Amino acid sequence: MSEALRRLLDGLGHDDDWLRPDRWRERAQLQERIERLALALGADADAAVLAARADAAQARMDAADADAAAALRARIFAGEGAQLLREWRSASPVDAHGDGYDPLDALLAAVLGLVEPRGEIAAPAPQTVFYQPTPARHLLDLLARLDLGEHDVLIDLGSGLGHLPLLAAACTPARCIGIEHETAYVDSARAGAQALRLQRAEFLHADARIADLSAGTVFYLYTPFTGDLLAQVLERVRELALQRPIRVASLGPCTRTLAAQPWLRLLEPAWSPDRIALFAAGAA
DSSP states (O other), rough: OOHHHHHHHHHHTOOGGGGGGGHHHHHHHHHHHHHHHHHOOOOHHHHHHHHHHHHHHHHHHHHHHHHHHHHHHHHHTTTTHHHHHHHHHHHHOOOOOOSOOOOOHHHHHHHHOOOOOOOOOOOOOBBBBBOOOOOOOHHHHHHHHHOTTTTTEEEEEOOOHHHHHHHHHHHSSSEEEEEOOOOOHHHHHHHHHHHTOOEEEEEEEOOOTTSSOOSEEEEESSOOOOOHHHHHHHHHHHHTTSSEEEEEEETTTTTHHHTTTTTEEEESSSSOOTEEEEEESSSS
């Protein structure tokens, strides 16, 4: 293992091309490989030298990633979000299915300034689930399919740290609202919106059963609720659909419940349990 790590580090030392901003995915793969090889090192002096070199290489990659994220944030400030969405979409895996994460998640987390909240996180209330962010490639896939306009209002029901509202507000002209019952998540999401100067992104600390949903034209759920709680929230959305056309997107187990709703129609020939499903309701 030590010889393999030495060859890898020697190769990196002869070429700085891997530090370019657009090589973020390759850097993530290199970091994973370096970490794996470094963990297998012994305890002799030669291993200590290699471990120090590995740490230095990792630090250079971290710095390159931070610079890349800062450059991408600058493009958001400059109003280039729509172009970034196209670029990130093209950099996503061809197959957007599955619930795993990849280097794109780390990149977008850095760009959006997503950080774990400092406050204490309460245990999930009855019929709610532990928070898990939607993989970035799914969000990009969804935004490409939604093609949100300036008159759209996207509401994320159970928005967590704000991945979708922040990304949508950065890359589309839509107004974006996150509704979340956990105070610490709301505080972190609001800080992210402020840092990115996203005036069209707002986050409400509220119960989705009583929160103001009246402005929504698109609703997203990553299975934040189950049972009667989910039924109550869907009933509120159904009542809105009686007034105007809306779209509802979902990922995870709750999609089966949505697919069984007579007032929702699937916008694709079929849905897969590991890809965001998109439904429509209301007058055509």
